[in-house]
Amino acid sequence: MTLFHHFTISPFMVTSNPFVVPLADVPVLAYPEFVNKIKELTADERCHCVTYHAVPLGAVLKFFCCIASDHNHGLILLSHEQQATPPPSLESLTLHHPSFHMYEREISEQWGVQFEGHPWMKPVRSHFMDAGCGMQDAGCGMQDAGCGMQDAGCGMQDAGCGMQDAGYRMQDLASCVPYPFYSIEGEGIHEVGVGPIHAGVIEPGYFRFCCKGEKVLHLEIQLGFQHKGIEKLFIVKRSGIQRAVLAESIAGDTAVGHSIAHVQLMEALAGIRPSETLQAERIIALEMERIAVHIGDTAALCTDIAYQFGQVVNEALRTIVINTTQSWCGNRFGKGLIRTGGSHYPLTRELADLYLANLKEVEERYNQITREIFTNPSVLSRFEGIGKVSAHQAGLIGAVGMAARSSGVKRDIRSSHPFQAFSKINYEPVTLHQGDVWARAMLRKLEVEKSLQLIRDLIRGTDFQNNHTAPQYDYTLPVSSFALSLAEGWRGEIMHSAVTDEEGNILHYKVKDPSFHNWMALALAVRNQEISDFPLCNKSYNLSYCGNDL
């Protein structure tokens, strides 16, 4: 807090996560002053930007920027306003801190804002237009939102809305502008394109490598193939149940993580306070998801290096974990479990006992197999020193979650901005400084151990006989407010944010998946590595395509 005492306008600073603030209370800065504040704040390596996005409020575009501190619970909200038409031209923040490059590209794509001096102005999701035509897409978005407003919640209308969106994308295809790939020229330099359709059943994404022989000089990742307008749908969907189901579908492997971020945002807006039992249940579900994915990723890492033994044992273990979740809520990925204000599936004593028994088995077997994996010389030679990302690089690109922690950046929302039951737990994040594939594999092992212990503590420390509450789907939101919520999914920090209008409807909804920044970490990891190590590096991050594409 001492950092901000010299502010001319007192910045909005909170220590609670999630938080709600009336729009009128959000400090509005002139753009040059805004830039200076951001520069000041991001000069501290322990601060990172959790969101920077623009919201159209009548004739103005209001830009919200939230900076989070990794060492205290602080969240600082800043904003600046610009006329929406004609699209403003602003000095680029990316020049001061590279982590802003994705935010500015996204804003430019959505609202046609020009950022002067931006070094890498490329589309984030709509590759068929150059960034300059961003306004076209924005127009299309407005229209969709508008069409949803008229007939809220009507399924047919929603379908029509989607069709319209698809129609616009087809048009874009017709006036296709080739994606401006970076290319290196020289003797012996060749380009390899991988995707967007990949071998194995994974999501679409295009990777363009510039190689010299087997060495990768540069990797460019083109995403957006799964853009489906999630953020717009949050405006269209009026009922709590629709929104909750939508939040589960943002990224299939982070159903619980995104649900928690969404649900606590809605609860904060609606003023619902979840009971302690409910909070504990949510964290148990979240940590179960983390354990399941981490074990699955351990298996996948073994698959990529052709270590069959590690693969099959871990795959079998993951099944135990997700089946345990299924025995709780009927869905192996925890869908249907996280709802606003209550839960359809209270955790009973019997279920808790089943959890304890299954987790004990998982722990024993996982410890055995990881001991086997991390002492096998042929495995270690494939993990160690491959795909290194330094702490400095991770800081610059604004890496979050596992990608940050495996590179020695201590960034974990569970401890820095505790949410749900974490406010009562003093969680100490695991960090490793190596930044290579080994670190990312080892981090998984260590986090699984911590999560297992965490679940056990929560189960033992919670009274599950507590009368439980049913979910509330008809909540009313406050008028003209800004709300933001953070959650630490297994991949890292998930940000959900909403702005409400004068009638208490959602005017704008913003989702940020950890992959949004972390894809850049993958591009840095494979630099100067062998191209054949790319799949291993990719798997070690296991980033989300649809979480990025939204």
Add this chain to the structure above:
Amino acid sequence: MTGALLAIVSAVFFPGIILRVKSIASGRKGPGILQPWKNIILLFRKSSVFSTTTSFIFRLAPAVYLATICCALMLLPFPGMPSVLGFEGDFILFAYLLALGKLLFILGALDTGSSFEGMGANREALYSMLTEPAFFILLGTLSLLSGQFSMQSIFHNLQFAGEFSLITGGIAIYLLVQIAMIENSRMPVDDPRTHLELTMVHEVMILDYSGLDLALIQTATNLKFVLYGGLIANFLMPAVADWSTLASTWHVACDTWHVARDTWHLLDATLNVSIFLVVEAVFAAAIGLMESFRARKKLAKNPQFIVTLSSIALIGFILVLLLTRNLIR
């Protein structure tokens, strides 16, 4: 002739055994022994699809690949029976027949114009090139040891009763197994199970083949494996036949009961045939086990690993030179 026929028989169960062993090692029951061949037969019944960027080379490659391996089979010796085409120095033809098949195969991969296949072809060419010296040094060593020049007589005249048989035998079998693994693109240099194009060597080169052509390639690959297995079996047969108490019991029994000399030969042959088949089966099982409990090598380390084989072959060669007193008299 017997060698070639036996190799073809082994090829029927060879891929199935590898698959089965890997399945059992990973805690699964696994498919039937004949499943790989059922898949190949299925492919034989399908027509091929060709990319429009390819030329006749692409279509020629699978047939040539299979043809060269069939020709190489004709050189596979078997004790007591001449190989179909054996002659002095035939192991050079043997090696270059396989190289010719590979050359066409590499050209076919390059013909697709795919960057993946280009990379795969590049890697395959490098590995083959590096494996060649190891193979020739090994055959040279055996030739020196036996004083013969055709594969048939080399293996027939190998003396295993000598004091240095164990060490040369160990080196030779280790090298033959490793060369077979590299030439057939198995672990640790390649992973036949992977779906990741960027890490593939052999698999990426056959990505564009389908139907009949794919069936030809898979047939050839299986035959190639048993070809090397046959060499290992040949290496072991005189050794086992020499020492086997079973064999001597048979011989004694034949003599005692005045059984015709022909029957004696027949029993000898039966023993050799069973050794051949058992060696192939054990080889397949060993591959399955080797591939189950370790990770593959980093691609950049592969050349280093393959060159090591040549050095080991060279050590064997010098050892034999010393022991046969050709180096120091």
